[in-house]
Amino acid sequence: MSYELNKLVKETLAQYTEKVEEDIIIVSNKDKYYDKISPIDATDYSDKIFSLMKNLNKTGLEDELIGVLSNGNSFKDALSHTIHDMSNFLEERLFSYVELGPEPIKTLFILSSLLKNGYKIESYTSIDINPSSETVMREALSALIPEEKINFINSDYANCTANDIPSNGANKIVTMLGFQEGNEDPKAILDILDNITAPKDIVLSEMQMISEYNFTPIFDFYNSSNMVEFSSVVFKQIFSALDSVHGVFLLPITINSFRCFVAITTETITSYGEYFNKIFITNYCLKFSPNQYTAIREERNLFTVFGSHCTEDQSVMFQLSQKTEV
Numbered sequence: 001m002s003y004e005l006n007k008l009v010k011e012t013l014a015q016y017t018e019k020v021e022e023d024i025i026i027v028s029n030k031d032k033y034y035d036k037i038s039p040i041d042a043t044d045y046s047d048k049i050f051s052l053m054k055n056l057n058k059t060g061l062e063d064e065l066i067g068v069l070s071n072g073n074s075f076k077d078a079l080s081h082t083i084h085d086m087s088n089f090l091e092e093r094l095f096s097y098v099e100l101g102p103e104p105i106k107t108l109f110i111l112s113s114l115l116k117n118g119y120k121i122e123s124y125t126s127i128d129i130n131p132s133s134e135t136v137m138r139e140a141l142s143a144l145i146p147e148e149k150i151n152f153i154n155s156d157y158a159n160c161t162a163n164d165i166p167s168n169g170a171n172k173i174v175t176m177l178g179f180q181e182g183n184e185d186p187k188a189i190l191d192i193l194d195n196i197t198a199p200k201d202i203v204l205s206e207m208q209m210i211s212e213y214n215f216t217p218i219f220d221f222y223n224s225s226n227m228v229e230f231s232s233v234v235f236k237q238i239f240s241a242l243d244s245v246h247g248v249f250l251l252p253i254t255i256n257s258f259r260c261f262v263a264i265t266t267e268t269i270t271s272y273g274e275y276f277n278k279i280f281i282t283n284y285c286l287k288f289s290p291n292q293y294t295a296i297r298e299e300r301n302l303f304t305v306f307g308s309h310c311t312e313d314q315s316v317m318f319q320l321s322q323k324t325e326v
């Protein structure tokens, strides 16, 4: 499935840049998040990738002007309102927390809000293809959760099911944050979420939205220092000896018959030789409108969206949905 999306993204960029497809190099999105040579043990590469994601969230929660136009929701406000709605919705005080692609900053913010309000955690489970997250996450969580309740699964979450998660019967809160689901075909994401959840479980997710009127937040995000460095680190992992220039594209794309956008970051190779002027795609991420984002989650009637909050500039949305009863 991702292969199909990779192919489509490549074709879309080729058409726009008037290149032939052979001039564009793409690797699977998930492959850039870990070191293929060392999938189990952390390396400098996997540590770096993890720390760049963490830094993005640090800026997101610390800079109270992110997402604000005048006096509306900042990024932090949008997340706080979402946590508030989620706590009101939870029927039981006990929950199990499952994080698909973990990071400590938003997670600690979410978990400490829930625990402060009297909710109790049965277990925390992280599923990550990147082994570097475990040490940092264990340390960050140690102040909130007893060690024996913390579990790590170092795997592709596409290979996991609800049976892999020790929830002891408690309803799960499953998070997929950081625009991660834009890296995959929405149908594949729905399958992943379906396989990991049971009826009544909640999914908390976060996506960058496309606004008809203002594309600036998307370009600002992909041109931010952390994202430019991310692009460069991914490129250098494969082409360590070559030089390149960074690029950001935002292009219309049709996925499963609906029209959305894809943000693509690239490194165009400037070193003379075999790869000169070829474009290496370092990342791509689908961008939906708020209505599309709801429709995608509710497709096949597997989940019902019961809440969402956006930043004032409409650039980031947190969405809450619940797995329907069968």
Ligand SMILES: C[S@@+](CC[C@H](N)C(=O)[O-])C[C@H]1O[C@@H](n2cnc3c(N)ncnc32)[C@H](O)[C@@H]1O
Binding pocket: 029, 030, 033, 034, 053, 054, 057, 100, 101, 102, 103, 106, 127, 128, 129, 130, 155, 156, 157, 158, 176, 177, 178, 179, 180
């Ligand atoms: C865009 S980052 C988002 C990180 C974090 N959730 C956040 O909010 O910033 C994606 C995360 O998902 C992990 N990841 C990506 N694809 C994965 C896959 N197929 N299976 C497991 N983990 C994956 C990466 O290691 C990374 O930690």
